Amino acid sequence: MAARRVGSVQSATRQLILEATQALMVAQGYAAVSARRVAAQAGVKPALVQYYFSSMDELLLETYRFGAARVLERQQEALAAARPLHALWALAVDPERTALGIELMALANHRKEIGAEITRQATHNRKLQAEALARLLRDAPDFGPPEGVSVILAGIARALVMEQGIGMDFGHQEARAVVERWLALVEPEEA
Amino acid sequence: MAARRVGSVQSATRQLILEATQALMVAQGYAAVSARRVAAQAGVKPALVQYYFSSMDELLLETYRFGAARVLERQQEALAAARPLHALWALAVDPERTALGIELMALANHRKEIGAEITRQATHNRKLQAEALARLLRDAPDFGPPEGVSVILAGIARALVMEQGIGMDFGHQEARAVVERWLALVEPEEA
DNA sequence: GTCTATATAGGGATAGAC
DNA sequence: GTCTATCCCTATATAGAC
Numbered sequence: 001m002a003a004r005r006v007g008s009v010q011s012a013t014r015q016l017i018l019e020a021t022q023a024l025m026v027a028q029g030y031a032a033v034s035a036r037r038v039a040a041q042a043g044v045k046p047a048l049v050q051y052y053f054s055s056m057d058e059l060l061l062e063t064y065r066f067g068a069a070r071v072l073e074r075q076q077e078a079l080a081a082a083r084p085l086h087a088l089w090a091l092a093v094d095p096e097r098t099a100l101g102i103e104l105m106a107l108a109n110h111r112k113e114i115g116a117e118i119t120r121q122a123t124h125n126r127k128l129q130a131e132a133l134a135r136l137l138r139d140a141p142d143f144g145p146p147e148g149v150s151v152i153l154a155g156i157a158r159a160l161v162m163e164q165g166i167g168m169d170f171g172h173q174e175a176r177a178v179v180e181r182w183l184a185l186v187e188p189e190e191a
Numbered sequence: 192m193a194a195r196r197v198g199s200v201q202s203a204t205r206q207l208i209l210e211a212t213q214a215l216m217v218a219q220g221y222a223a224v225s226a227r228r229v230a231a232q233a234g235v236k237p238a239l240v241q242y243y244f245s246s247m248d249e250l251l252l253e254t255y256r257f258g259a260a261r262v263l264e265r266q267q268e269a270l271a272a273a274r275p276l277h278a279l280w281a282l283a284v285d286p287e288r289t290a291l292g293i294e295l296m297a298l299a300n301h302r303k304e305i306g307a308e309i310t311r312q313a314t315h316n317r318k319l320q321a322e323a324l325a326r327l328l329r330d331a332p333d334f335g336p337p338e339g340v341s342v343i344l345a346g347i348a349r350a351l352v353m354e355q356g357i358g359m360d361f362g363h364q365e366a367r368a369v370v371e372r373w374l375a376l377v378e379p380e381e382a
Numbered sequence: 383g384t385c386t387a388t389a390t391a392g393g394g395a396t397a398g399a400c
Numbered sequence: 401g402t403c404t405a406t407c408c409c410t411a412t413a414t415a416g417a418c
Contacts (some may be wrong), residue, residue, distance in 0.1 A: 007401070029301045031222035034393060047403060050395065099300050106297040108357045109290055110220045119359040126361050144372075148365030155350025155366075156343050163342075166299045168310040170317050174339030175346075181335075202383085225411060236385060241413065 007052040014052045016042045021063040026099045030107050033060065061114055064104060068121045071097065075125055079132045085187040088129065089179065092157030098165060101158070126150055140186040153179070205243045207233045212254040217290045221298050224251065252305055255295060259312045262288065266316055270323045276378040279320065280370065283348030289356060292349070317341055331377040344370070 007014055020042035024033055033056065039046040053059035078087035108115035126147075133146035143149060156179060160172055199205070211233035215224055224247065226240040233240075244250035269278035299306035317338075324337035334340060347370060351363055 011401085013401090027301075029222075029297055031220075032301075035395090036392075045403060047395095048401090051402075054395095056394075102293070102297050102300060105353055105357070106220055106293050109293060110218075110223075115357040119357050122354075123359055123361045130362060144369040145362075145365040147362030148367075148369045151350060151354075151362040151366035152347050152369060155348075156346040159342060159346025159349060162296055163313075166296070166306040166310050168314055170314045171321060171336075171338030171342040174336040175342035176339075178335040178339045178343060199383090204383085226413090227410070238385060238387095238413095239383090242384075245413095247412075 007048075011052070013042075013044060013048060016044065017049055017052055017059070018063050018066045021059055022067060022100065025063070025103045030060065030103045057111060057113065060107065060111070061117060064114060064117060067097070067100065068118075072121075072125060075129065079128070083187050084132060085136055085183055089153065089157065089183060092154060093160055093176075095161050095164065098158070098161040102162060102165075126154070137186060143182075143186070202243070204233075204235060204239060207235065208240055208243055208250070209254050209257045212250060213258060213291065216254070216294045221251065221294045248302060248304065251298065251302070252308060255305060255308060258288075258291065259309075263312075263316055266320065270319070274378050275323060276327055276374055280344065280348065280374060283345060284351055286352050286355065289349070289352040293353060293356075317345070328377060334373075334377070 017038060020038050021033055024037060024041050035046045035049040035056070038049050038059070042049075049059065053062065074091055075088070078084060078091045081087035104114070104118060108118045130147045130150045133149055137143060137146055137149065144152075156175060160175065163169065164172065208229060211229050212224055215228060215232050219228075226237045226247070229250070230237040230240050240250065244253065265282055266279070269275060269282045272278035295305070295309060299309045321338045321341045324340055328334060328337055328340065335343075347366060351366065354360065355363065
């Protein structure tokens, strides 16, 4: 929490450490994030990790912020695409961020600060999404309010990617077909 | 993996250790599961944990099996209820099992054996569910194939409970309303 | 069936040299 | 800004006493 003595924020080494932490979390889970392992992954000495981040919790929190910025960016790109709904869906079922997402969810359940930050960020993203959906769904109002649709699409996508991650895919093809049929309905090709 | 020297399966102490492990995972995450902490939670000595479970991985796997049996049981109860769809939904949005579920997902991503066991069990559960849905949806065929519906409902429910767990609930009310409207449609009160 | 003792490794964090 | 050395704690796992 409190910075006792800390390296500069724009340091290349700091950046390296954040990237290494992210990679470690994806590959081995948050439990594998120790100063020693992060350092080994980043190719620096362990003490440097403690120099830039005063605690492991701070490292984890900064690693989340580091990734969240990129996520928001990609969502904004999707919303600006020719078919925003299709683009949002494609983004949501992208498996790349998912292992990390699960780790962060688990982490959020047990570290108050990280949970609060994730909730803040994710709620912000979802509000932007719901606003965009409100415009896009104006001609198809019987699918429910945009806030609900946003939750539902995100939930389905997360389930698909999470389960696929552990090699479980029963019913996935059918579920995807349902969603894609719906997408084509509210956002047809010529739109 | 291999049992070198191991206590009997019906031992009350063993049971106690499994329950303690489950409680620990829910409260503090899988990373908090150590022989010492499990023992403290269970009120036994650390060495006993290693006596009953030859490794931490085995303890985790057995803890999963222990809980999975109960889950299948509750699903079967739901399928036998007066309104099975409503009962299934109520079960899916029950927050009790969810913190544990997230931990197991995260764990499954990093421990091959546990992932395989979860996939096996969950696929089995979902098949049973899909078979039941096939019967229930016979009169409402335009909602897509039952396997897909099963995935979709599970995904939405998981999102609701997961997010609520970290204090995020934007759009939840609306999403629930959409699902409940659908449930009432295919399974009306007088059925 | 239970427990003590111990080997061995890895963890976070700090003080202080360079 | 970087690194060494070190403190002290916790981890798993085993051998063997009771």
